Amino acid sequence: MDTTKNTKKIAKIFKKITTWQQKVVKLEAKEKKNNLDEYKINKLKEKITLYQKLSETYNEQGNEAKVKRAIIKEKHKRNQILYGNITQAIIIICFPLAVYALFNSFYSLIDSIMASRIKSAANASGVINISNIMVISQIKSMISAFGAGIAGGGAVLVSRYYGAANITDAKKTGSNMILVSIITSLIIIVLLVPLAPVILKIAQVPQISNSVILYFRLILVELIFVSINNIFIGLEKIKGNSKKILILNITVLIIKLILNVIFVFGIKVDSIIYLEIATIISQAALFIYSCFIMFSKKNMLQISFKNMRPQSIYIIPILKLSIPIFLGKFVMSLGKTTVNALCGSYYGEATNGLIVGALGVSNNLSGLVTNTTNVFEEGESTIVSQNIGNKNLYRTISAFIRTLAIVAIISLIGYICVRFIFIDQLTALFSIGNKESEKMSLYIKEIFVYDSLSIPSLGLTSALLGLLYGYGKTFLSSILNFSRIGIRIISLVVCHSIGLNYTAAGISMGISNILIGIMALCFLLFFLVNLKKKGYKGLYLSQKKQSEN
Incomplete structure (x- = not known):
């Protein structure tokens, strides 16, 4: 047969x-x-x-x-990244991921809408659930920064080995990434599960109940699966399997959506913990599949228990690259949590506790564009890393320029769509016929007017970060993220002190991201001039290894 x-x-x-x-x-x-x-x-x-x-x-x-x-x-996919048409390589790797990011952003909005439909005795309207979820989501981002840092830093190293055709070290690095991720996740769970009520109180979650505490603890369980899944996705991205990643992630979203519809509209649950249960089930399904693929003999970057033994020659470089990425993401989420707390303190009473939820939804609306452009940062870093491993610096700059052009086009079109064409339809989704939901829609729209100004600058920043990550310059990227949060908090405090209303939440976001865009441009010029003069690890831009397409 x-x-x-x-x-x-x-x-x-x-x-x-x-x-x-x-x-x-x-x-x-x-x-x-x-x-x-x-x-x-x-x-x-x-x-x-x-x-x-x-x-x-x-x-x-x-x-x-x-x-x-x-x-x-x-x-063949590796050769496309190293020698093929560079624009085509960017599109092949990034386009499926961008489609997923767009779907995921829509899902985040749908998740918020579903949360507003969940009613209980303590929460008659359901709208306050949005604020609870938005605050907790930033705490979640802070914690998941550990796993994201390991996946990001480790992927840079694996990409270099892969680009240099050193598959043995690529496999060992990947296996040690899994080991570090598992240990980190377990430590986080042991430390934070007992401290859940304290953490939620410090973060000023609007309404802390037993179900909200359980919701947060379930998120900690979810992060075990997510951290491993992020590594799997990073390794598949290195191999150019973006189409597979898209299909898997869309499948995860469909599972989550179906379960949420069953819980919210079928069973009519009275707690947000069911939204998290749906997420855990979907991530666990991806985790099972990812383990099967990663340990398969057919996998060119096969993970094995033998290679998972702690080896300092792999773990130390992973940590050196991962820690700055982690700090950048952690501080950025910490800053957002701080901004949420300040907004709740400044404007919570005047908005009946809805300001934090409105700010979070506004961020999600911007995320329809910025999350899509951010995947080009990840794809670009993969291409840059592999071409450094292949000793071709000229091609890395070519990849950056073309990524920047693509991101600029997407940012411009996306900004026009979400800011002017579909803004009324998007904010109307949160109006369900009562006064609180109508107020929520109004707050979202007024904040988003200013928040959306950050879309173009974040596009520029994502292209730059992709280049910096590829070169292992994670320290510079951390400076950008630290600066963004510092400027955001300072601008919010200043806006409040001069008497601005809750729109200051959006204004501070716009100001910080625009200034960071300018700062990123300065970093870019400094990096390119330095690279042209001094080169990188004995390599120079003048050494054009392969004709560009």
């Missing part, structure tokens, strides 16, 4: 190869070939070579042949 299937597959492959060869002959026969023709010829020849190698594996039997096919495909 397998032999018959393989014969059919070989026949299909040779049919494709024949078609491509005919196209190559026609293109090469043209008297005047332009750059596009040359590009098409090269791409067709790449495909022919790839499929010829694949066809050879179908003559072999057993799992080894399947492993060979998987490795051949992954090597």
